[in-house]
Amino acid sequence: GAVVSQHPSRVICKSGTSVKIECRSLDFQATTMFWYRQFPKQSLMLMATSNEGSKATYEQGVEKDKFLINHASLTLSTLTVTSAHPEDSSFYICSASRTQGIGTDTQYFGPGTRLTVL
Amino acid sequence: GQQLNQSPQSMFIQEGEDVSMNCTSSSIFNTWLWYKQDPGEGPVLLIALYKAGELTSNGRLTAQFGITRKDSFLNISASIPSDVGIYFCAGLGGGSNYKLTFGKGTLLTVNP
Numbered sequence: 001g002a003v004v005s006q007h008p009s010r011v012i013c014k015s016g017t018s019v020k021i022e023c024r025s026l027d028f029q030a031t032t033m034f035w036y037r038q039f040p041k042q043s044l045m046l047m048a049t050s051n052e053g054s055k056a057t058y059e060q061g062v063e064k065d066k067f068l069i070n071h072a073s074l075t076l077s078t079l080t081v082t083s084a085h086p087e088d089s090s091f092y093i094c095s096a097s098r099t100q101g102i103g104t105d106t107q108y109f110g111p112g113t114r115l116t117v118l
Numbered sequence: 119g120q121q122l123n124q125s126p127q128s129m130f131i132q133e134g135e136d137v138s139m140n141c142t143s144s145s146i147f148n149t150w151l152w153y154k155q156d157p158g159e160g161p162v163l164l165i166a167l168y169k170a171g172e173l174t175s176n177g178r179l180t181a182q183f184g185i186t187r188k189d190s191f192l193n194i195s196a197s198i199p200s201d202v203g204i205y206f207c208a209g210l211g212g213g214s215n216y217k218l219t220f221g222k223g224t225l226l227t228v229n230p
Binding site: 006034042049093097106114 | 148149151153158159160161162163166206208210211216217218220221222223
């Protein structure tokens with residue numbers, strides 16, 4: 001299989017606080033993990049790409065100091081939304097690609113995290 | 119940048135009907151993926167296509183990777199209520215290499 005989990009599934013926080021979201025590949029090793037943001041009734045927007053042991057690559061317009069990404073192991077990546085504000089409220093989804101074998105670039109998605117900033 | 123044109127944007131069908139949706143692009147992709155997303159959930163991979171001309175089935179789903187690597191279709195046969203959701207096509211490779219390029223999605227509603 002190719003199962004990706006995310007935690008938490010929902011989080012509500014006060015403005016100004018930081019929130020950490022975890023993404024884990026449960027039954028495979030992931031060289032690369034991706035973080036997306038999705039607004040209602042829209043497609044997924046790639047925020048950043050992270051490779052184990054190296055700095056994340058951010059898409060244009062995404063503030064790297066605002067959205068901190070750490071990919072500490074082949075099965076875990078974290079996204080920290082720092083000093084969150086209401087406009088950061090969104091659905092955040094991670095995905096992971098296998099390290100080897102056919103279709104190594106196929107991305108498997110986590111269930112998403114709904115962030116609400118009050 | 120690369121773009122995927124997905125159509126139709128939405129579909130309303132009766133249970134038991136067959137459904138077809140497609141994606142086209144001006145760019146070549148090395149891999150073509152079809153995902154389904156339920157409300158409040160992440161996308162779930164339905165079918166992955168790796169070779170030009172490849173036709174692959176997964177239960178009631180059938181998808182084909184166009185011979186030019188610039189298009190793909192997804193068919194759902196004998197639709198059931200749980201087929202409701204948003205279907206996304208996504209392309210990998212080409213100019214963006216490892217990044218997925220998503221279509222805008224097809225919202226499918228199945229009336230029992």
